[in-house]
Amino acid sequence: MLESDKGTLTTPPRMGGGLERWAERHLRILMLAPTVLILLALTIFPSLYMFYAAVHKISPNPDLPWQFVGPGNFARLLSDTQFHVALRNTAVFTIAAVTIEFLLGLGLALLLDRFIRRLTFLKTVLMIPMMLPPIAVAITWKIIYEPQFGVLNEIMFRLGLPLQAWAGDVNLAMFSIIVADVWQWTPFIFLLMLAGLASLPVEPYEAAVLDGASSWRQFWDLTLPFLKPVIAIALLLRVMDALRLFDLVFILTGGGPADRTKVLSLYIYQVAYRFADTGYAAAISLFVLFVTIVLSTWFMKRMRLAE
Amino acid sequence: MASVRFDNVTKKFGEFVAVHDFNLEIRDKEFLVLLGPSGCGKTTTMRMVAGLEEATSGDIYIDADRINDVLPKYRDVAMVFQSYALYPHLSVEDNIGYPLKIRKVPPEEYKRRITEVARRVELDTMLKRLPKELSGGQRQRVALARAIVRTPRVFLMDEPLSNLDAKLRTQMRAELKHLQHELQVTTIYVTHDQIEAMTLAHRVAVMNKGVIEQLGTPREIYNDPRTLFVAGFIGSPAMNLIPGEVKDGVFVSAGLRVGGAGHVSIPRAVLGVRPEDVHAASAEDPDVNLVAPIYSVELTGENTLVSLQLGGRLMTLRADKNFAGQIDQRVGVKVETDRMFLFDAETERRVDFQTNR
Amino acid sequence: MATIRTRSRRREMLLRLSAYLVILVALVLTLFPVYWIAANSFKFDIDIFAVPPEWLPRNPTLKHYEEAFIERPFLRYALNSLLVAAGTTIVSVAFGTMAGYALARFSYPWQWRKQVSFWILSTRMMPPIVSIIPLYLFFNYFEMLNTKSALIIAYTAFNLPFATWMMKSYFQDLPVELEEAAMVDGDTRWGAFLHVALPLARPGLAATAIFCLIISWNEFLLSLIITLTEQSQTLPIGIAGRVTQYKTHWGEISAAGFMACVPIVIFAFIVQKHLVRGLSLGAVKG
Numbered sequence: 001m002l003e004s005d006k007g008t009l010t011t012p013p014r015m016g017g018g019l020e021r022w023a024e025r026h027l028r029i030l031m032l033a034p035t036v037l038i039l040l041a042l043t044i045f046p047s048l049y050m051f052y053a054a055v056h057k058i059s060p061n062p063d064l065p066w067q068f069v070g071p072g073n074f075a076r077l078l079s080d081t082q083f084h085v086a087l088r089n090t091a092v093f094t095i096a097a098v099t100i101e102f103l104l105g106l107g108l109a110l111l112l113d114r115f116i117r118r119l120t121f122l123k124t125v126l127m128i129p130m131m132l133p134p135i136a137v138a139i140t141w142k143i144i145y146e147p148q149f150g151v152l153n154e155i156m157f158r159l160g161l162p163l164q165a166w167a168g169d170v171n172l173a174m175f176s177i178i179v180a181d182v183w184q185w186t187p188f189i190f191l192l193m194l195a196g197l198a199s200l201p202v203e204p205y206e207a208a209v210l211d212g213a214s215s216w217r218q219f220w221d222l223t224l225p226f227l228k229p230v231i232a233i234a235l236l237l238r239v240m241d242a243l244r245l246f247d248l249v250f251i252l253t254g255g256g257p258a259d260r261t262k263v264l265s266l267y268i269y270q271v272a273y274r275f276a277d278t279g280y281a282a283a284i285s286l287f288v289l290f291v292t293i294v295l296s297t298w299f300m301k302r303m304r305l306a307e
Numbered sequence: 308m309a310s311v312r313f314d315n316v317t318k319k320f321g322e323f324v325a326v327h328d329f330n331l332e333i334r335d336k337e338f339l340v341l342l343g344p345s346g347c348g349k350t351t352t353m354r355m356v357a358g359l360e361e362a363t364s365g366d367i368y369i370d371a372d373r374i375n376d377v378l379p380k381y382r383d384v385a386m387v388f389q390s391y392a393l394y395p396h397l398s399v400e401d402n403i404g405y406p407l408k409i410r411k412v413p414p415e416e417y418k419r420r421i422t423e424v425a426r427r428v429e430l431d432t433m434l435k436r437l438p439k440e441l442s443g444g445q446r447q448r449v450a451l452a453r454a455i456v457r458t459p460r461v462f463l464m465d466e467p468l469s470n471l472d473a474k475l476r477t478q479m480r481a482e483l484k485h486l487q488h489e490l491q492v493t494t495i496y497v498t499h500d501q502i503e504a505m506t507l508a509h510r511v512a513v514m515n516k517g518v519i520e521q522l523g524t525p526r527e528i529y530n531d532p533r534t535l536f537v538a539g540f541i542g543s544p545a546m547n548l549i550p551g552e553v554k555d556g557v558f559v560s561a562g563l564r565v566g567g568a569g570h571v572s573i574p575r576a577v578l579g580v581r582p583e584d585v586h587a588a589s590a591e592d593p594d595v596n597l598v599a600p601i602y603s604v605e606l607t608g609e610n611t612l613v614s615l616q617l618g619g620r621l622m623t624l625r626a627d628k629n630f631a632g633q634i635d636q637r638v639g640v641k642v643e644t645d646r647m648f649l650f651d652a653e654t655e656r657r658v659d660f661q662t663n664r
Numbered sequence: 665m666a667t668i669r670t671r672s673r674r675r676e677m678l679l680r681l682s683a684y685l686v687i688l689v690a691l692v693l694t695l696f697p698v699y700w701i702a703a704n705s706f707k708f709d710i711d712i713f714a715v716p717p718e719w720l721p722r723n724p725t726l727k728h729y730e731e732a733f734i735e736r737p738f739l740r741y742a743l744n745s746l747l748v749a750a751g752t753t754i755v756s757v758a759f760g761t762m763a764g765y766a767l768a769r770f771s772y773p774w775q776w777r778k779q780v781s782f783w784i785l786s787t788r789m790m791p792p793i794v795s796i797i798p799l800y801l802f803f804n805y806f807e808m809l810n811t812k813s814a815l816i817i818a819y820t821a822f823n824l825p826f827a828t829w830m831m832k833s834y835f836q837d838l839p840v841e842l843e844e845a846a847m848v849d850g851d852t853r854w855g856a857f858l859h860v861a862l863p864l865a866r867p868g869l870a871a872t873a874i875f876c877l878i879i880s881w882n883e884f885l886l887s888l889i890i891t892l893t894e895q896s897q898t899l900p901i902g903i904a905g906r907v908t909q910y911k912t913h914w915g916e917i918s919a920a921g922f923m924a925c926v927p928i929v930i931f932a933f934i935v936q937k938h939l940v941r942g943l944s945l946g947a948v949k950g
Contacts, residue, residue, distance in 0.1 A: 050794075129697075133900055135904060135924070140921065247885065
């Protein structure tokens with residue numbers, strides 16, 4: 001026995017007080033409950049309420065009662081050409097922007113991985129665009145795209161190319177939005193791919209070299225399969241972000257010209273707050289919600305991201 | 308000081324039964340080792356004493372107190388983890404003092420206890436260091452110190468030596484044994500290392516698939532294995548287990564015939580004999596039990612381990628360190644027939660076996 | 665043998681050279697827009713409109729900063745942004761830490777742990793425009809429109825799932841034995857969380873908080889709909905308000921925009937080690 005045990009220090013066996021015991025028993029519920037309740041209130045409740053709104057015609061005048069129209073608002077989705085334009089624009093933007101960002105980000109990561117790995121400061125500098133407030137990014141590009149005194153047209157002029165209206169041009173507006181988005185979000189893919197590459201095991205590559213595999217084969221047989229989980233996450237997050245595009249369009253083009261850059265978020269915003277057609281806006285929102293849920297669930301289930 | 312008792316304790320993880328209808332009494336001041344392969348339920352059994360797992364059914368007692376529903380903090384047990392589980396953000400002193408701080412021990416006594424315990428485990432010069440600045444052996448001592456600083460009713464040790472290198476492990480093993488003797492605290496020690504079990508334990512409980520295969524002193528476990536599992540698990544190199552058949556008291560296998568099991572007949576039997584109870588002899592010697600070619604010869608230093616090819620399997624014997632045989636050379640084998648064990652392969656239990664000598 | 669070696673060495677040199685060239689180009693492309701907004705914020709209006717552009721401000725001035733922060737209520741907007749971001753961060757990190765710990769450590773019947781984690785993640789995937797209509801109606805009903813509390817509530821819907829997943833991933837990195845040791849040493853489960861897990865997760869906690877601050881600071885759409893006056897409008901709304909169909913106040917929005925970027929860049933450097941994890945919701949550990 002220890003010398004100091006002459007004075008006893010053994011705790012008498014107790015069960016613990018009633019409250020302490022109860023709290024310990026239910027800790028797993030108590031710690032999770034606030035978050036679950038808050039999120040239920042902030043997501044499930046609005047979704048249900050939105051469904052309720054979507055089957056009503058809601059007058060801009062708050063004193064008028066809601067008028068039940070059943071599936072009427074959903075039926076409008078089929079014939080609303082503006083909605084179809086917005087849907088198409090969103091799809092075009094999402095596919096184009098995410099594809100370019102992915103290829104560029106992956107390519108840069110593969111090329112630079114060996115050289116930039118220890119240049120932490122430089123890496124962080126390259127990450128700045130995606131951290132910036134989207135609104136600041138939008139006004140920055142607005143200045144650059146400005147047809148009269150913008151930098152881009154100055155460059156075009158120096159190169160002897162025709163000047164463009166960029167965000168104000170029917171054919172270039174979507175392109176301009178995509179360029180700004182690519183500028184902001186390629187670093188995201190780049191960073192994630194670098195992280196993926198940094199976690200690759202060394203031995204399989206050494207084995208592959210001994211087996212005589214070319215760098216091209218190594219890329220297809222080793223790098224790509226190893227990167228797959230990271231690629232999946234990066235693409236999922238980018239697609240979900242691209243689907244909700246709003247700020248850039250709001251500032252750079254306002255959806256124009258000729259609705260060429262009108263995306264779903266902007267259209268819902270316009271329907272709800274410019275046309276004050278809340279019921280219909282709710283119906284479109286439900287459609288978007290449905291698409292994102294299906295897309296993300298499919299993606300997450302497929303990639304087993306939840307665990 | 309305390310005894311620990313398991314009454315019909317079962318622990319399930321979903322459908323998986325980790326511990327099945329477990330009964331065991333660990334006596335006051337006893338050093339009991341739970342020995343078994345990984346996944347046998349030994350760690351789960353210990354964690355139920357600590358309160359880190361809850362028994363699915365059955366009762367666990369420390370002395371006369373049923374502790375199933377007692378929070379870990381009121382059980383007054385101390386545990387040494389395999390990974391040591393030192394708090395990386397606390398200094399050595401604060402690590403050792405953590406159990407005292409939780410119990411609001413007055414500062415003078417806190418100081419006194421820490422100093423005493425630190426001196427005892429030879430850490431008194433490193434009290435201000437962080438765990439990451441210590442060697443593996445020193446971390447191990449901190450974990451020990453944290454356990455003994457408050458003299459708990461029961462010590463629990465979960466493979467505490469397995470992260471140390473071989474030399475340090477041998478040294479710490481001796482220290483642990485001495486410490487337990489000095490402190491006289493009931494100890495439950497989990498390991499898969501039979502040498503640790505043999506050297507440390509007052510009694511060993513060999514576990515397999517959630518049940519105790521055999522409970523006894525190290526000597527009993529080694530000299531008198533009750534089941535096929537215990538026979539195969541204890542001993543290094545492992546006991547030779549030769550499958551065969553018993554017909555009217557005579558064990559028959561490829562190249563081997565041993566008589567003496569009364570008049571019983573067992574269609575599927577296993578004969579067990581330890582490598583040290585098998586001796587090499589000249590192939591011409593008329594007294595040998597069998598003759599077989601050498602498969603490999605391994606010198607360990609103190610002995611030579613010789614493997615023989617015997618009907619598609621290997622038989623190992625421990626020969627003198629000066630044994631000089633070549634691979635493929637045929638040697639004779641003498642088996643000490645009174646040191647053999649016979650098992651029924653169906654029940655995996657031992658069958659009485661008398662030689663007619 | 666010798667020829668092969670020289671050839672591959674030359675190839676290596678070439679590769680290295682082109683890599684550094686690419687890094688240089690990427691740096692210029694990354695930094696130029698940021699530089700340009702900063703440069704314009706220090707120019708007089710006439711110099712902003714100069715053709716060809718004035719690459720370096722010839723007559724640097726703080727005029728636009730004066731306009732924005734003294735004549736116009738941008739200081740107020742910034743304060744609103746800060747208060748809302750701080751409120752959101754406190755709520756999200758406090759509850760998210762507990763939920764993250766629960767999801768990292770406890771087991772629940774019927775695979776609830778997986779289901780709940782999955783559901784929380786999917787709420788983060790929800791486009792804000794989708795929940796804005798019911799939230800708008802809700803805030804309208806309770807006369808909370810144009811208040812900072814309404815913004816905090818709305819932002820929490822996006823930051824809480826984020827904080828939960830981040831903290832879950834940080835807690836999963838900690839060995840569970842430390843908390844078990846604390847419990848055997850005489851602590852409760854809650855005490856083990858408070859005394860052992862939380863201090864060890866402190867770097868992750870700080871990173872999560874900073875990310876929440878950034879997300880809230882940057883948010884635009886929800887604020888656009890919920891806020892109406894400078895009493896609760898945030899910095900992005902203030903900036904967007906100076907871009908109208910008739911006139912864009914270039915100097916002023918450059919000044920305000922640049923000021924909105926400065927804290928973010930500082931934060932980005934503080935959390936650089938956690939960037940990957942933060943941006944991937946804890947899924948990729950950088």
